[in-house]
Amino acid sequence: MIQESENPEQPKNWLKDSVIVKLSVIAVLILLLLIPSSWVQSIINEREGTQEEVMNDVSDKWSGSQLIQGPVLVIPYKKEVRILDSNKKEVVKLENQTLYVLPQDLQIKANITTDTLHRGLFKGVVYNSKVVVKGNFSKLDLSKLGIDLASIQYDKVRMVFSVSDLKGLKSNPVVQLKDQKLNVEPAFDKGPFDKGLQINFTLPKDEELPFSFSLDLKGSDELSFLHTGKTTDIEVTSNWTTPSFSGRYLPDTRNIDQNGFNAKWRMLYYNRPFPQQWINDDTMLTKKASEGATFGVKLRLPVDQYQKTMRTTKYSTLVILLTFVSLFFTELIRKQYVHVFNYILIGVAMIVYYTLLLSFSEQLGFNIAYLIASLATITLISIFIASLLKNKQMALLFAFVLSTFYGFTYILIQLEQLSLMIGSILLFIIIALLMYFSRKINWEKH
Structure with a gap:
């Protein structure tokens, strides 16, 4: 009778005291906590998408x-083309052709003044820029192309x-072309650019053609240039302190300070990726520009709170795992x-940590939000464990x-280049500590 009364208690005590069962339950809990962790990441992606929409709306x-x-x-220019007429006789026909010539020298100086526009919690970078363009076209050298100078229509050059x-032009550009000033007009005729501006003039014969003009320009996020000169010199200055240089060409010199x-x-x-002069192909520049002839500077905000928060959530499983293991050893x-x-x-509190981090970072910035969320979560869990x-x-x-x-998670977020190495070292130290403390446990009694 005594054995029958004790038998029902044995499975209960075994389930309660079994280390294997407890570890299995903890492992299942960690896997289940991945679900709300993925929800938090979805919220971050949604908020980041909303910020991108706001930035696009501001830019528009x-x-x-x-x-x-x-x-x-x-x-x-006109080109003589010999063709056969209906009577199989050879006749000469004048055909319209177009020659495209790029500058011999091109110098551009751009001064950018930035501003930040806010839409609720979100913001985007806009700028005003004064761009001065100077250069010259060399004398026409048509020998390689086989063009007769007499066939050139000098009075129809653009x-x-x-x-x-x-939409970003704040004033009408005026081109200084040698000794004359010409007002710019939209280029509705088919040409080398989709959205062109042009001047019409009579081309001087056998002379270099210096030019200069200024652009009073508004924009957002990025200012880029197309490398069109035989020699192209670009200088950009700005009050923006976190530039990112884009395109195929990095600057030869740069100086960044506060x-x-x-x-x-x-x-x-x-x-x-295109020649100095060519015939008829009006898609040469637009087609080749995307293949590596553009460059410039991005004025976007530095790595924002959404990117940092997303990177922080990727360590959530590891932090929860280590916390549970520490509590289990205790x-x-x-x-x-x-x-x-x-x-x-405790696991739910550590998931809510990331929603705290996201919401506070939108208001106060990532660093202060990280401190607030960490202190709140650490205090809550510590008081709870003290009561347990x-x-x-x-x-x-x-x-x-x-x-x-x-603390180590914060360091990993800041050290993008060394995050893998620092993280590996951290995991090695943690495993070593777990080995050290686990040796004091008599596993045979559990």
Whole structure:
């Protein structure tokens, strides 16, 4: 009878005290906590998408990213073409042809003044820029192309250049062409650029053609240039302190400090995917520009709170795992039972940590938000463990352990280049500590 009354209790005690069962339950809890962790990541992606939409809306109403292309000389001429008529007789016909010529030298100086526009919690970078373009076209050298100088229509020559978003022009450009000033007009005729501006003039014979003009330009996010000169020199200065240089060509010199940046490029036409002059192909520049002839500077915000928060959530499983393992070891060493429900509460608190981080970072920035969310979570879990174990020293120990986990996570977020190495070293140290403390546990009794 005694054995029958004790038998029902044995499975219950075995289930409660079994290390394997407890570890299995903890493992299942960690896997289940991946679900709300993925929800948090979805919220971050949604908020980041909303920010991108707001930035696009700001750019649409202000002006988009600007790409300055050109200038290019568009020179029409007549070419004699011999064809056979209906009577099989050879006749000569004059056909309209177009010669495109790029500048011999091109110098561009751009001064960018930035501003930040806010839409609720979200913001985007816009700018005003004064762009000065100077250069010259050399004398026509048509011997390689087999064009007769007498066939050139000198009075119908155009100089065409382009600004990608014409809405950003704050004033009408005026081109200084040798000794005359010419007003710019939209280029409705078919030409080398989709959104071109042009001047019409009579081309001087057998002379170089210097030019200059200024662009008073609005834009957002990025200012880029197309390498069209045989020698192209670009200088960009701005009050923006976190530039990102884009395109195929990096600046030869750059200087970035707390007051802004200055960058200079110098390029030769050897690195350019199109020739100095060509015939008839009006898609040459637009087709080749995307293949590596554009470059410039991005003025976007530095790595924002959404990117950093997303990177932080990727360590959530590891932090929860290490916290649960630390609490489990505490159970075994102190021989105090912690209910599975308490593990769930601690895990949920560590998931809510990331929603705190996201919401506060939108208001206060990532660094302050990280401090607030970490202190709140560490304090909550430490007080909870103190009430469970009835031991303030263990609560302080757990506060130290969690502070270490969140501290190293913060370091990994900041050190993008060294994050893999630092993370690997951290995991190695943690495994070594687990090995050290696990040796004090008599596993045969559990």
